[in-house]
Amino acid sequence: MFRSFSIFLNDFLLLIKHRLTSLVVFTTAMGYLIANRGDIELFNFIMTILGVFLVVGSANAMNQVFEVKVDGMMKRTASRPLPSRRMQKKTAILISILMLASGQYILYKFVNGISGLLALIAFVIYVFAYTPLKRITPLCTFVGAIPGAIPPVIGWTAVRGQIELGAIILFGIQFIWQFPHFWSIALLCKSDYERAGFKVLPSSDNRITAVNLVIYTFMLLPMGLMPTIAGFAGKYALVVSIFGGGLFFLQTLSLFKDNSMRSAKKIMFIAEIYLPLILIFLLIDKI
DSSP: OHHHHHHHHHHHHHHTTHHHHHHHHHHHHHHHHHHOOSSOOHHHHHHHHHHHHHHHHHHHHHHHHHTHHHHTTSTTTTTSTTTTTSSOHHHHHHHHHHHHHHHHHHIIIIIOHHHHHHHHHHHHHIIIIIHHHTTTOTTHHHHHHHHHHSHHHHHHHHHHSSOOHHHHHHHHHHHHHHHHHHHHHHHHTHHHHHHHTOOOSSOSSHHHHHHHHHHHHHHHHHHHHHHHHHTSBOHHHHHHHHHHHHHHHHHHHHHHHHOOHHHHHHHHHHHHHHHHHHHHHHHHTBO
């Protein structure tokens, strides 16, 4: 019995893409803490995190329901619970619906309406726009970056009750960051994505993708300065943003020069460090 529960729990975590969900919960929490200017209302904070966790997990589960066939075509996703048939599709749908309903109830009941609405908008865009567009147009990445950048805004509005300049800046940083992060992964998994018919890269030509990576990491440089310019972060956050953004930009230049998977892997590694580092310093150095 314990073994059966352990297997189900593992499959559940794979279904909700627990690593991605954890990142989303983290950025939500950071948005909340950066926006907070007094004592933390612990219950409100916990309800915000729990609500977002449930809605994001629901979106990831429904995404896998819609992509079960293509997931089975790719090496990196073939072992997921649905394509491997360890879990029935109706079970995954039920889990997704229950998580969405619970998450929405928690956000509306215990946080506020705008946070609940933002979470619902993110769910709808991710599941019903981004997911089908992945097999139609490279613009899917732009569409998918919208729900991907909403979590820190939810955290901010959970505290302030409205979308303010700080929330928009956090949205902008996370929105732009997603392009080099996702495209570096897509380059490393290019054959898998092509096998599934996903059109997630800006071009089949790696050099053109490298140019796009250079452009978006360059855009992160001024975007990283905005928290200090807007007055809700100090000089230490500014220094880290300049240093981190500069390193990020230089690595994409390296990819443009050598067009190697080694450079793409370094970009992915830097991307995974860049966002948490920036958010942590924005919290430490908030004004």
